[in-house]
Amino acid sequence: MSDNLRDSYQVTNPRPLTNFFHAVWAVVWKDISAELRSRELISAMFVFSLLVILIFNFALELDARARENVTAGVIWVTFAFAGTLGLNRSMSMEKDRGCLDGLLLAPVDRSAIYFGKAIGNLIFMFLVEIIVLPIYTVLYNVNLFVPGLIITIILGSLGYVAVGTLLSTMAIQARTRDILLPILLFPLVIPVLLAAVKASSGFLQGVSYDEISPWLNILIVYDVIFTAIAYMVFDYVVEE
Amino acid sequence: MIPKPRLLIGLDFVTAFLFVVAVVMVFFYAPLEAVMGQVQRVFYFHVSTAWVGMLGFLVAAIAGIVYLTKGEEKWDIVGVAAIEISLVFFFVAIISGSIWARPIWNTWWTWDPRLTTAAIVELIYAAYMMLRQGIEDPDRRARFGAVYAILGFLSVPLTFISIRLLRTIHPVVVGGGNPTAAGGFDMSSKMLQTFFFSLFAFSVLFIDLLWHRIRLGTLAHKVEQLRMKDID
Amino acid sequence: MIKVRRLVKRYGSKPVLRGLDFDVLSGEFVALLGPNGVGKTTLLRILASLSKPMSGEVFIAGFRLPSQAAAVRRRLGVVSHQPLLYGDLTAEENLRFYGRMYSVSNLENRIDKVLALIGLSRRRRDLVRTFSRGMQQRLAIGRAVLHDPEVMLLDEPHTGLDQDACAMLNHVLGEVAARGRTVVMTSHDLSVAGNLATRFDILSHGKIAASVQRSEIDPDGLMAYYRKIVNEV
Numbered sequence: 001m002s003d004n005l006r007d008s009y010q011v012t013n014p015r016p017l018t019n020f021f022h023a024v025w026a027v028v029w030k031d032i033s034a035e036l037r038s039r040e041l042i043s044a045m046f047v048f049s050l051l052v053i054l055i056f057n058f059a060l061e062l063d064a065r066a067r068e069n070v071t072a073g074v075i076w077v078t079f080a081f082a083g084t085l086g087l088n089r090s091m092s093m094e095k096d097r098g099c100l101d102g103l104l105l106a107p108v109d110r111s112a113i114y115f116g117k118a119i120g121n122l123i124f125m126f127l128v129e130i131i132v133l134p135i136y137t138v139l140y141n142v143n144l145f146v147p148g149l150i151i152t153i154i155l156g157s158l159g160y161v162a163v164g165t166l167l168s169t170m171a172i173q174a175r176t177r178d179i180l181l182p183i184l185l186f187p188l189v190i191p192v193l194l195a196a197v198k199a200s201s202g203f204l205q206g207v208s209y210d211e212i213s214p215w216l217n218i219l220i221v222y223d224v225i226f227t228a229i230a231y232m233v234f235d236y237v238v239e240e
Numbered sequence: 241m242i243p244k245p246r247l248l249i250g251l252d253f254v255t256a257f258l259f260v261v262a263v264v265m266v267f268f269y270a271p272l273e274a275v276m277g278q279v280q281r282v283f284y285f286h287v288s289t290a291w292v293g294m295l296g297f298l299v300a301a302i303a304g305i306v307y308l309t310k311g312e313e314k315w316d317i318v319g320v321a322a323i324e325i326s327l328v329f330f331f332v333a334i335i336s337g338s339i340w341a342r343p344i345w346n347t348w349w350t351w352d353p354r355l356t357t358a359a360i361v362e363l364i365y366a367a368y369m370m371l372r373q374g375i376e377d378p379d380r381r382a383r384f385g386a387v388y389a390i391l392g393f394l395s396v397p398l399t400f401i402s403i404r405l406l407r408t409i410h411p412v413v414v415g416g417g418n419p420t421a422a423g424g425f426d427m428s429s430k431m432l433q434t435f436f437f438s439l440f441a442f443s444v445l446f447i448d449l450l451w452h453r454i455r456l457g458t459l460a461h462k463v464e465q466l467r468m469k470d471i472d
Numbered sequence: 473m474i475k476v477r478r479l480v481k482r483y484g485s486k487p488v489l490r491g492l493d494f495d496v497l498s499g500e501f502v503a504l505l506g507p508n509g510v511g512k513t514t515l516l517r518i519l520a521s522l523s524k525p526m527s528g529e530v531f532i533a534g535f536r537l538p539s540q541a542a543a544v545r546r547r548l549g550v551v552s553h554q555p556l557l558y559g560d561l562t563a564e565e566n567l568r569f570y571g572r573m574y575s576v577s578n579l580e581n582r583i584d585k586v587l588a589l590i591g592l593s594r595r596r597r598d599l600v601r602t603f604s605r606g607m608q609q610r611l612a613i614g615r616a617v618l619h620d621p622e623v624m625l626l627d628e629p630h631t632g633l634d635q636d637a638c639a640m641l642n643h644v645l646g647e648v649a650a651r652g653r654t655v656v657m658t659s660h661d662l663s664v665a666g667n668l669a670t671r672f673d674i675l676s677h678g679k680i681a682a683s684v685q686r687s688e689i690d691p692d693g694l695m696a697y698y699r700k701i702v703n704e705v
Contacts, residue, residue, distance in 0.1 A: 018575040026572035034560035035432050037599070097600075097608075098554030102615070104522055105556075106573035107546040163391070176374035184371060187364040188391055191398040194406060218402050229394065233387045236308050240379065240521040378484035465485040 020152065023108035027116025031090065043091045045082040045128045048129050052078045053136060062140060072201035076156070076193055079129060084182045086124050090117065091168040092177070104238055114234040118165040122207055125157045148203035148212070154221040156196030159226060162187055166230040169237050195219045242459070248451055255448040257442075262434075262441040270434040282340045284435055287386065288442035290358070295446060297365065301393035304386035316382035318450075319389055319459035325449050327365050329442075332357050333410025338345035353404040361398055364392040473498040473623060474519065480527035481514055488514045490678035491528070496656060501649045503669035504658040507702055510675050512658035513553070516627050519656065520550045533622060548572070549621035551629050555612040559601035563592055563611055566600060567618055574619040582618065589647070590614040606637035613644055617672060624648055626657040630664045642668060662698060666691050675700045703705040 042115050050126035056074045060066060094117075095101040103113050133144045164185055171180040266284045266406060293432035301321040305316035338348045349355065368388050375381040427435065476494035480487070488511040496502050504512050517523040518530060521541040530537040532544045550556075557566050564583055571579040587593045589638065590610040600608060609629065626645075630638055645668055651656055659665040665672070672694060674682045681701050689697065 018573060022575070023573055027571055029572075030558065030561065030565075030569045033565060034558055038560045040560075053263065068322070093558070093560070097559060098552060098556045099558055101550075101552060102556030102570065103521055103555070103573070105520060105545055105548065105550050106570070107572060109542070119247070158297075166387075166391075170371070170387070173380065174371065174374035174384075177377060180371065180374055184388065185366045187360055187367055188395045190360055191395065191402045194402045214405055217403075218398065218513050222398055225394065225398075229391065233308070233390065236383050236387055240517070412602070461485070468485045 005062055018106070018108045020112050022108060023106070023112035024116045024119065027103070027113060028119045029073055031117070034093065035124065041086055041124055042127055044089065045086045045124065046110035046131055048085055049078050049082045049128060049132045050077060050135070052081055053139070055131070056161070065186070067142055068205065069139055069201070071136075071140070071144075072197045072204060075104055075136060075144075076197045076200065078158070079098060079153075080160065080186070080189070080193060081126070082128055082132075083125055083157075083164060084185060085186075086128070087161075087164045087168040088159065088171070088178075090121055090182050091165075091172045095172045099237065110235045111231050111236060113238070114165065114169075114231065117169075117228075118161055121165055122161045125161060126154075129157065142204070144204070146203045148209075149200055152196055152199040152216070152219070155216065155223060156199075159192040159219060159223045162223065162227040162230050163188055163192075166234060168238060171233070173237075181229070191218060191222050195222070244455075248448075248455070251448050251451065253445075255445050258441040258444055262438050265434045265437055268297060270431050271428060276344055279343050282336050282387065284438040285442075286333055286336040286340060287435070288438040289329045289450070291439055292442045292446045293326045293330030293333055293361075295324040295443070296329065296450075297393050297396070298387075300326070300389040304389040305308070307386045308390075313382065313461065314454075314458070316385065317388055317454055317461070319385060321450055321453035321457055323365050323389065324366055325446065325453060327362065327369070329446070330358065330362055330365075334362065340349075351407070353400060353407050356403050357396065357400040361392075361396055364395070368392060473500075473533055474656065475529075475531040476515075476519075477529040478671070479515075479518065479530065479682060480526045481511075481518065481523070482526060487632040489518075489525075492675075492679050494673070495681055496654055498654055499649075499652045501645075501655045501668055501670045502657070503660065503665035503672050504656060504675055505665065505672055505698060506658075506660065506675035508660055511678055512675055513627055514551075515675070516550075516625050516658055520548060520625050521545055544614070546619075549616035549619070549624045551609075551612050551616045551624070551626040553627055553631070555600075555608040556615065557600045557608060557611055558647060560599065562597050563587065563600055563603075563614075566611065567615060570615050571618055576619050586614045586618055589617075603608070605632050606634055609633055609637060610640060613641060617648060622653060624653060624655045624657075626654045626655065627661070628658055630661065638664065662691075662695055666694065672698075674698060677702055 053074065056062065056070075056077075060070055060074075062074075064068070094103065104110070136142065137144045164181075167184045167188070168181050171177050171184060176178050195215040195218040197220065199212050200216065202212040262284075266281050270281065270284070272278070300319045303315045303319035303322065306312075307319065315419070334355070341350065341355075342348055368385065371388055372381050372385050375384060474494065474496040474682075475493060477493040479489050481489040481679070492511075492515065494515070500503065503513070506512055514523065514527075518525050518537070519532065521537055521544055524538050533547050535543045535545055558569070560568065566588065567583045567586060568579065571583065576582055584593075587596050588612060590609065592610060592614065595603070595607070600611065609632070613629070616626075631642055633641065642664075645655065645657075649668070649670075655668075657665065657669070670686050672684050672686070672689075673680050676695075682697070684694070685695065
């Protein structure tokens with residue numbers, strides 16, 4: 001019977017395999033064009049970041065001496081909080097009109113969807129960081145444009161987004177989706193946040209590279225392990 | 241009703257016996273530690289509960305991998321059973337650690353790498369329970385639980401390494417960073433025997449509880465099935 | 473074109489499909505009928521490779537699900553309850569995105585054609601967020617036919633549509649059927665399904681309880697027959 005079906009089926013038009021990178025790029029492009037139009041995600045993340053920094057200012061009495069020590073902590077807490085906001089928003093956009101199903105119906109490997117969403121999230125995260133850093137520099141007169149710090153921010157954001165994209169895909173499919181993401185995400189990204197804070201403050205205070213390198217190594221190891229794991233398990237998170 | 245397996249009944253008695261022996265050994269067989277005194281006796285059960293906790297989280301991660309590859313429901317039951325038990329044991333480990341720390345380090349809590357990691361681990365698996373509660377579809381609940389159990393277990397060593405690095409680069413202010421600095425001790429052979437016997441007793445206790453919990457999970461599953469049949 | 477054997481699917485302990493057999497020949501237009509909650513959507517989601525069966529065999533166009541899902545997906549067009557569209561993108565951007573995901577050749581041309589077919593050419597640059605339910609559904613159909621699929625799966629496509637939109641949908645579906653495509657459409661409303669389908673299958677208690685050709689039965693007879701099957705326990 002299946003042979004009969006195969007015979008009766010004629011190829012009416014060529015069915016090319018969708019190239020993996022084209023699919024990843026299509027997802028990224030889609031997220032960016034939607035964001036360029038609404039600007040909801042970036043503006044929310046940005047305003048929220050400013051608020052967090054202001055609150056820290058009052059809560060910690062950020063005088064000149066305190067700033068030296070806590071700057072790295074303040075910016076990473078800001079990025080982490082703003083990041084959950086962005087991750088939640090980016091994934092719930094896929095759930096609103098059932099778009100996640102639309103993505104899953106496409107003839108592409110599931111991991112293309114994961115990498116597409118993760119790259120999109122990473123771009124938004126970088127954008128917010130690029131806006132927040134100069135503002136922090138101006139507000140508190142701390143120079144944050146240190147090459148090492150930029151590398152730390154890239155590595156830290158990578159690990160954060162790799163896990164965050166996977167967990168937000170899980171969170172939006174739960175009944176308690178609005179509150180679940182930070183609870184799932186924060187305990188798992190503690191190594192990232194800790195290493196990123198330590199490496200950042202090391203670079204800001206001009207500590208020798210030997211003392212910073214273990215932290216960068218932790219970031220790299222985390223990024224590699226968790227990107228690989230997320231890639232492997234993403235199928236199980238989206239398929240029924 | 242499926243009768244309780246005979247082996248399990250036997251195991252219950254063995255566990256109870258081992259546990260009593262362990263308690264007796266801790267209080268009467270192991271010698272009094274010279275510096276710390278009676279409170280040192282907490283150590284035997286403290287390490288044993290922490291060991292059982294980690295063992296359970298490992299079992300859950302492995303059960304998660306097997307569930308994802310095979311898709312059989314029983315592995316989900318094993319995973320959630322192991323995590324539920326380990327959450328309790330790990331909590332006991334943290335509390336008993338505090339009881340020990342109070343007279344020795346002069347504080348209930350220090351940001352020692354082990355203690356801090358333990359607290360984070362407890363939070364990871366609390367998040368696991370919340371994740372499961374938030375999902376109605378049993379199949380999806382099992383898949384997400386398996387994924388999170390794997391991710392959580394993998395993050396533990398990295399968390400521990402990074403916190404440890406934090407404490408060794410910067411000197412620790414309160415109480416000394418690790419037990420060997422303040423409150424460390426050499427174990428006599430009787431102490432070692434007690435220590436290993438406690439580990440053994442708690443491992444058996446873990447297996448016994450795990451068995452009970454898996455059995456409960458399977459029965460709950462059967463009840464659910466029967467109820468569905470009734471509705472049709 | 474579609475072959476399903478002994479398909480079983482449960483949600484938790486609740487059985488939805490119990491050893492279902494289902495065949496669709498190439499070019500057939502099958503209306504899958506049955507009351508709500510009987511498993512029509514579940515069956516369609518399995519055919520669409522969105523859901524994995526617990527046991528049983530599923531073949532579409534000679535490819536096995538779920539192992540050859542990618543090959544199947546390339547040949548499927550799906551319209552679900554939800555429109556599967558992005559509110560912050562315009563109509564044409566939505567189509568362009570899905571066109572890229574399916575590697576549609578000569579994409580811009582194809583988008584023009586599809587927009588004309590669904591009557592949205594004039595609103596191609598408007599955000600989908602601003603569209604009415606009917607217009608979103610039109611675009612959802614446009615999205616589903618964009619890559620000219622051999623098999624169309626539609627889940628209650630007429631729900632929530634006004635008469636104009638229904639007529640448009642029927643027109644598009646008629647065109648699809650005329651091109652020799654295979655269509656499976658679920659419905660709980662016999663009147664809308666009756667005009668289009670060449671065959672009616674009634675789903676009851678997790679199986680196909682009955683299957684009648686359109687030529688064998690008149691609309692009133694179908695209605696009576698459907699009532700009889702569904703109420704039979």
